Amino acid sequence: MGIKLVARARLDAWVDSLVQQQTVYGAQAKGDRFAFDRLERASALRLDYDVTILPPKKYFQPQREVIMRFNRKTVEFESVIDEEPFVLFGVHPYDMVAISQMDKVFTMNQFDKHYMARRANATIVVSSVETASSSVFAACMNNATMRGKSGHDVLITKLPSGHYVVDPRTEKGDNLCEGLAEAPEANAEALDAREKVLNQNEKSLRKYELRVLPEDLPALLDRSRSHPVWQEKAELCYSCGSCNFVCPTCYCFDVEDEMGWDMETGHRVRKWDGCMLVDFAAVAGGHNFRSKRSARYSHRYYRKGKYSWDTYGEISCVGCGRCITACTANIANPVEIFNTLAEAPQ
Amino acid sequence: MIKPRIAIFDFACCEGCQLQIVNMEEELLSLLEHVQPVEWREAMSDQSDDYDIAIVEGSITREEDANRLREIRKRAKTLIALGACATLGGVNKLKNLFDLEEVKTAVYAESASLPILETATVQALHEVVDVDYRIEGCPIDAAELTYVIKCLLIGRAPAPPNYPVCVECKLAENVCRYDYDEICLGPITRAGCRARCPSNAFWCFGCRGPVDDPNVHAATQVMEQYGKTVEDLKVKLTLFGTQ
Ligand code: SF4
Ligand code: SF4
Ligand code: SF4
Ligand code: SF4
Ligand code: SF4
Numbered sequence: 001m002g003i004k005l006v007a008r009a010r011l012d013a014w015v016d017s018l019v020q021q022q023t024v025y026g027a028q029a030k031g032d033r034f035a036f037d038r039l040e041r042a043s044a045l046r047l048d049y050d051v052t053i054l055p056p057k058k059y060f061q062p063q064r065e066v067i068m069r070f071n072r073k074t075v076e077f078e079s080v081i082d083e084e085p086f087v088l089f090g091v092h093p094y095d096m097v098a099i100s101q102m103d104k105v106f107t108m109n110q111f112d113k114h115y116m117a118r119r120a121n122a123t124i125v126v127s128s129v130e131t132a133s134s135s136v137f138a139a140c141m142n143n144a145t146m147r148g149k150s151g152h153d154v155l156i157t158k159l160p161s162g163h164y165v166v167d168p169r170t171e172k173g174d175n176l177c178e179g180l181a182e183a184p185e186a187n188a189e190a191l192d193a194r195e196k197v198l199n200q201n202e203k204s205l206r207k208y209e210l211r212v213l214p215e216d217l218p219a220l221l222d223r224s225r226s227h228p229v230w231q232e233k234a235e236l237c238y239s240c241g242s243c244n245f246v247c248p249t250c251y252c253f254d255v256e257d258e259m260g261w262d263m264e265t266g267h268r269v270r271k272w273d274g275c276m277l278v279d280f281a282a283v284a285g286g287h288n289f290r291s292k293r294s295a296r297y298s299h300r301y302y303r304k305g306k307y308s309w310d311t312y313g314e315i316s317c318v319g320c321g322r323c324i325t326a327c328t329a330n331i332a333n334p335v336e337i338f339n340t341l342a343e344a345p346q
Numbered sequence: 347m348i349k350p351r352i353a354i355f356d357f358a359c360c361e362g363c364q365l366q367i368v369n370m371e372e373e374l375l376s377l378l379e380h381v382q383p384v385e386w387r388e389a390m391s392d393q394s395d396d397y398d399i400a401i402v403e404g405s406i407t408r409e410e411d412a413n414r415l416r417e418i419r420k421r422a423k424t425l426i427a428l429g430a431c432a433t434l435g436g437v438n439k440l441k442n443l444f445d446l447e448e449v450k451t452a453v454y455a456e457s458a459s460l461p462i463l464e465t466a467t468v469q470a471l472h473e474v475v476d477v478d479y480r481i482e483g484c485p486i487d488a489a490e491l492t493y494v495i496k497c498l499l500i501g502r503a504p505a506p507p508n509y510p511v512c513v514e515c516k517l518a519e520n521v522c523r524y525d526y527d528e529i530c531l532g533p534i535t536r537a538g539c540r541a542r543c544p545s546n547a548f549w550c551f552g553c554r555g556p557v558d559d560p561n562v563h564a565a566t567q568v569m570e571q572y573g574k575t576v577e578d579l580k581v582k583l584t585l586f587g588t589q
Contacts, residue, residue, distance in 0.1 A: 031521040031547075054519045063517040236564045238533040239557075240512035259496055261376035272517060277509045278559065293561075326516065328524050328533055329568050 001174045004166045005186040011156075011164050014179045015042035018087060025059060026089040027052055027127075039089060047090050047158065050133035051322060055095050055248035056088055057102060060118045061272075067114050067255075068268040080267075081113060085121040087176065093146045094138040094318040096126045098248030100151040104312045105251055114270070123172045126152040128197060132204050135321030137335055140210035143318045145198040159193045207321065208335035212342045214315045217305035224341040225298075233331045234294035237276070243300060243323035243332040244274030249308070249316040252280070275299050301337055350498070353385035353397040354428075355418055357404030357411050358438050358468070362485040363429030364388045364403055370488045377492060380499055395421060399498065403428040405438045406469040419475040424498065427471045428491070430484035430586060434555045435470040437484070439588040442468055479504055482554035484586070487539050507537040508558050511550050515541035523549040529574055529582050534560035552586045 006014070018024050019039050026039035027049040034049035036056050070077035091099070103119060106112040126146055129136075138144045146155055153173035157165045165186050168177045186194075212220055244250040254273040259266040273280060276296050308316035323332040356364060367374065368389065384394035400422035406412050419425055430436035441449050450458040450465060457463060471477050481490050490506070497504040507513070511532035515522070518541050523530035530549035532541070536557045543550045566576045 030519065032525065033521050035519050053521065054516070058519075236561070236567055238510060238512070238561050238564055239559075240510045240533050242512050242516050245513065245516040259500065261379070261496075263380070263496075263499065274513070277513070278557070279508050326522070328512070328522065328530075329564050330571055 001168055001177055001181065003168075003186040003191070004177065004180050004183040005190045006164045006166050006180060006183045008162060008164070010180070010183055011166075012042035014177075015039070015045060015089070017179050018089075018176070023084060023086040024089055025056070025086060036088070036090075045089065047127050047156075048130045049090070050131045051092070051136065051320060051325075053322075053326075054246060055098060055320065055322065056091050057098065057248050057251070059086065059088060059122065060099070060102065060115050061106075061251060061253070061270075064269055064271045065114065066267045067270050069265070070257075070268065071265050072259075073264045079113065081117045083117065083121065085123070087123045087125065089125045090127040091124055091152070092129050092138075092320075093126060093149070094136075094141070094143040094320045095248050096124065096146065096152050097143045097149060098316075098318045098320070099124070100149070101249055101308070101312070101314055101316055101318075102251055103151070104314075108312060123153045123176050124151070125154040125156060125173075125176070128155070128157040128194075129201050129205060130158050132201075132207065133321055133325075135207055135324040135333075136205050136319065137208040137210060137321055138319035139202050139204070139206040140208070140335065141214050141315065141317060141319035144201045144205040147198060157194045157197055159190060159197065161193070163190070165190055165194045205319075208324075208333065210335050211339045217315055217338060218309045220338065220341055221302055221306040223346065224344065227341055227344060229337060229340050230298040231294045233337070234292075234297035236329045236331050237293050237297050238329055239276050239278050239293060239296065240328070241274035241276045242326040242328070244276050245272055246322040246326040248318060248320055248322075249304070250274060275303065300332075301334060304334060305338065349380060349382040350398040351384045351394070351396060352381045352399045352401065353394060353418075353422070354383070354388070354401045355385070355403065355414075356387065357402070357415070357431070358407045359404030359429065359431040359436070361388060361403065363431075363481075363483075366485045366488045367491065370492070373488065373492060377495060381495065397422055399424045399426065399495075401426045401428050402471055403432055405431040405435045406471065406474050407438060407441075407465055409464075409466060412469070412474050415471065415474050424478045425471075425475065426479045426481060426494065427477045428481050429486045430482065430553050430555070432471045433477075433480040433482050434586055435468050435473075435588070436553075437585060438468045439470075440584065441465075442588055443584070480506065482506070482536055483539055484553035487542075490538055509537050510557055510560075511535045511537045511539065511541050511544070511554070513537050514539070515544045515550075517541075518545050520544045524572060527572070529569070529572070529578055531582055534562065534565055549582075552583065555586065 024039040025036050026045045028037050028044050034052045036052050066080050068077050106115040153170045155167040168174045252273045253270045255270050257268050304317040317334050384397050400418050427433045494504040514537045528549045531552035532550040534556050535550050535552045536554045569579050
């Protein structure tokens with residue numbers, strides 16, 4: 001199917017029919033902010049959201065998931081795999097970039113079937129950003145739009161006219177857009193208007209200005225291990241992990257067994273964990289590799305700007321800005337830290 | 347398997363934490379298949395001097411209570427402090443902010459001098475005896491009690507969370523109370539309640555006590571950024587942070 005130009009009423013009718021047929025998660029209002037949640041009707045979908053509190057990673061790697069059921073006595077166990085297909089509606093480009101990175105992480109050394117089953121079952125509709133959040137800097141990280149990027153099944157972009165350009169990119173996307181078959185094809189004028197929206201996003205999604213190129217971050221971090229900023233900021237750090245949990249490229253987890261009352265059967269759960277938490281690097285025997293707040297504090301930045309580069313060739317800060325707002329101590333801004341490091345004489 | 351004998355005691359408290367146990371309903375029946383209750387004033391009439399696990403609710407406010415607690419400690423192999431009154435001294439410790447005689451007169455008026463109304467500085471259980479495990483909260487979360495008991499049954503040391511409430515609050519995807527210009531004690535309070543208060547649009551008032559190494563320095567510095575003072579923070583800390 002080609003690229004469609006869709007009026008709002010038709011878009012709503014399409015979304016309403018989708019939620020009747022399958023599980024759709026979409027960006028919706030939550031208090032004064034936004035969150036992805038099960039979508040019941042098109043009117044609840046807020047494609048004008050600025051940023052969601054948690055990234056959509058929660059649908060691929062839930063906060064808490066049962067990965068195995070076991071019987072201690074008979075030593076039997078079975079993996080638990082989530083089989084339900086679903087649609088993720090309204091993901092922003094920076095979050096899509098993060099999902100593509102996580103696809104690498106969860107297949108790199110060991111193929112994670114729990115994550116990948118959900119990933120295979122998902123149809124992702126990316127929405128070009130309509131409202132910039134107060135702390136987004138995705139443009140500095142080259143993640144303001146989907147230009148030159150893949151992983152999404154459909155790209156939808158709202159034009160200043162109020163119409164939407166709906167652009168299916170994969171077979172899954174084509175299938176999802178079947179309900180729009182009657183809509184007119186997007187003409188050259190509409191496609192031109194879309195380019196303008198994308199150009200504008202590349203300009204405006206930079207509430208903070210990163211004064212180094214993303215690809216120079218690994219070298220910058222490499223020479224900054226003893227910079228005083230780590231200690232200075234760490235003194236204000238609560239070790240609360242908020243900056244980890246809201247980050248679309250933080251994927252660390254902890255695995256725990258929960259026993260049933262029969263004391264024989266139980267299940268193994270996987271839960272989110274974060275490198276900023278005190279006990280994260282604690283290992284058996286009471287040793288903690290990063291018992292110092294400053295060591296934990298700096299680790300996150302090294303992880304985002306260097307280690308991911310070293311292991312899978314990407315800078316894993318996508319510029320969503322969530323950590324900036326989530327940190328109640330106001331010390332988690334990656335741009336501020338990277339710029340401070342860049343100012344130091346080499 | 348011999349069922350461990352379990353006894354539940356209460357000191358100065360509202361018995362709200364025991365109520366959480368009673369309210370466990372089906373979960374409680376499962377639990378009772380594995381332990382044998384030998385004394386529990388709120389639910390049975392028996393008394394016993396012989397038990398493996400003592401679950402103690404409430405704080406210590408009189409010398410005779412302290413002695414009774416020492417007696418319980420002697421008999422119990424494992425002593426669990428149940429709820430904020432037991433683990434921290436809880437709201438009862440507000441009394442410690444005032445002169446004892448004044449408090450007595452305010453509460454009992456003319457009868458204040460009766461020997462039976464003798465009262466002392468409020469103490470948490472660990473300030474009187476050794477406590478093996480703590481179940482924090484005002485009131486407790488029954489799921490944590492079942493977790494601790496299950497651990498004891500299979501011989502594993504229970505590990506309560508040593509991270510702040512913010513962790514569970516973020517997992518629940520709540521809007522942060524600081525976004526509403528409120529002071530929330532979540533960043534320095536021990537998690538385990540599934541961020542009960544912020545999940546219900548209320549700031550955390552610290553009923554589970556602090557994490558092992560709370561960054562109080564950060565908390566005081568951060569106040570200024572939000573246009574608040576250290577005094578504002580101290581007021582919030584009074585309820586469950588009084589010594
Ligand atoms: S480090 Fe911060 S800005 Fe970067 S991707 Fe993670 S949450 Fe977003
Ligand atoms: S959110 Fe802020 S205070 Fe919390 S761990 Fe991250 S940097 Fe530290
Ligand atoms: S901790 Fe709270 S609920 Fe529990 S007994 Fe004390 S006052 Fe009551
Ligand atoms: S509401 Fe409180 S507990 Fe939740 S993130 Fe904010 S400070 Fe932390
Ligand atoms: S959020 Fe805070 S005050 Fe509320 S139950 Fe949890 S620890 Fe207690």
